[in-house]
Amino acid sequence: MKPAFLVVFLKEFKETLRDRRALVLLSLFTLMYPLMLGYMLNQQIGRATRSEREGMQLAVVNAAQAPNLMAQLKQKNITVVPMGEMKEDAIAELLRARKVVALLRLDPAFGEHYQAMRPAGIELWFDSASDNGQRQRDIEEVLHSYSSNISSARLLAHGVSPATMAPVRLQRFDTGSTAARSAGLIGAILGFLFFPAFICGLSAAVDSTAGERERRSLEVLMAQPASPWSLITGKWLAAGSLAVIGITLELALAHAVLSWLPLEEIGMSWRVTSAQLALVCVATIPLSLFAAGLHIALAMNAKSFKEAQSMLSLVILLPMLPGVAVSVLDLKTATWMYVVPMLSNQTLLRELAKGQDLGALPFVLTFLSSMLPALGAVAFASWRMKSERYVLSV
Structure with missing residues (x-):
């Protein structure tokens, strides 16, 4: 017999796949940022080589x-x-x-x-x-x-x-590698590659909580022999799976675009290997789960479906603030950056793009920095589900 949370997961995941709006949103954010990055860099390469061609x-x-x-x-x-x-x-x-x-x-x-x-x-x-x-x-x-x-x-x-007329002869030696220059120039854009983790599962998370409560189908689900923890875990994994699929495909597409472009024409290079990208994708799984858990926990406290959407449209911008602050303040990479959700993923990919040998610690910290808050959000949502006042919306 299947565990209760697995039954709920399969139910929610199949329903989401039938939702064309959710699939369009997933496809849009999966393709948008890599293609935008490729277009911007291709334009820059075109301008840099125009004089040689024409x-x-x-x-x-x-x-x-x-x-x-x-x-x-x-x-x-x-x-x-x-x-x-x-x-x-x-x-x-x-x-x-x-x-x-x-x-x-x-x-x-x-x-x-x-x-x-x-x-x-x-x-x-x-x-x-x-x-x-x-x-x-x-x-x-x-x-x-x-x-x-x-x-x-x-x-x-x-x-x-x-x-x-030249008493001093100046010789300039640049020790910066092309990979380091690449990370400096496209580091800000790389940060946006992790933003879809908070978008791809948003529709499924809101619909399976605030939406079901508004349609009164949550009461029927609560009457089944399943604990609140199983119900929330199934919904969480369904929404998180969409985010994992979306951001993994996006990172793979961005890697393909950056590997294909002739970045050496503008003094840049992309040295992230496929194996390193696979490790980044694994370390990014908790970020998607954290985003799904945060959406479910907050949507459960909204009075209506529209209120949940409006609230979460503002909340999803908060994880970007640490990355923006680091970029504006021009802070050097430090260990504490690997314990801040989303900033840790941005820092990890940027340092790999510089050609740095990071070791295992940054990957572990990046994984735990999002996984622990994700479990906390799911625990809170499960506790909230036990309230009849919430389920009956009174």
Whole structure:
């Protein structure tokens, strides 16, 4: 004979699978965040590699005044588009049309000033509202290099070593790994991957408690030979199972997207292995069970189905606050973060994305940080179920 809680679990789980609204909600939050993450990173990769794929066009007024500069620009895969004299309004209109990345306007007396070894004026016009920031910086680097070459040539012409103008030689060494940079850039987005744990089982938890009480079907269920603990445990496992399924599929999809994207194009990488992701999914099971237990415990104290939905729509935002606080305050990873529900899961995945060797303790703490509150919520709901005042809604 099947245990009473298993019978209740199968009943609630089958009823939830027949609910199209619950399945649509589960599918939506399972797909939304991984696809959003993939889209954002793909757009960033596209912007970073656009200049290599398409090159860039640079409008130049009075280009004939500086043939060496034009040749240096062409060597950097920058297409020079000679232009006649243009007024400021015409330049602004050209840049707004996005036909060129930027515009260089050389002083009409550029050649004379160059020959006289006086500063020769160059104006760089660009539209800061466009997404050409990286390509504009590439143009500025060419201009700085051109200016530096001229300075060195003039110093040599006067018998002065160019090294005298650089008494200090700075060398920069970046010890940060691509995995660490990746975690820093997408760490905030990774935190949202655990949010569906509080969404996927929400509909089932509310419907099986506040909904059944409003429909008066809870009285019939209470008349069966099953203890309040068995009834609540069955409902809890049904709602928690949906959340476990949803967040596991979501993490697997996010892992597939991040592994497929060419993150090295933007100096990033994704080094979380499939085995590590499986451990993260196991450590995340209690988070889904905690979310389901919290929903059931709170929905039981609501006077109606709508009140339960309204209350829980606000409560589900609370677990995100610790992660937001850590991000805003820029706190370093500490052991206490692994004992805060949801923050522990975010920290665990972020540290794995950095390529850190965590050991077993963070996984154990992450598991227990949500499992213990989950059992506490179920115990409270079971105690509440014993009240006839609650069941009869009086």
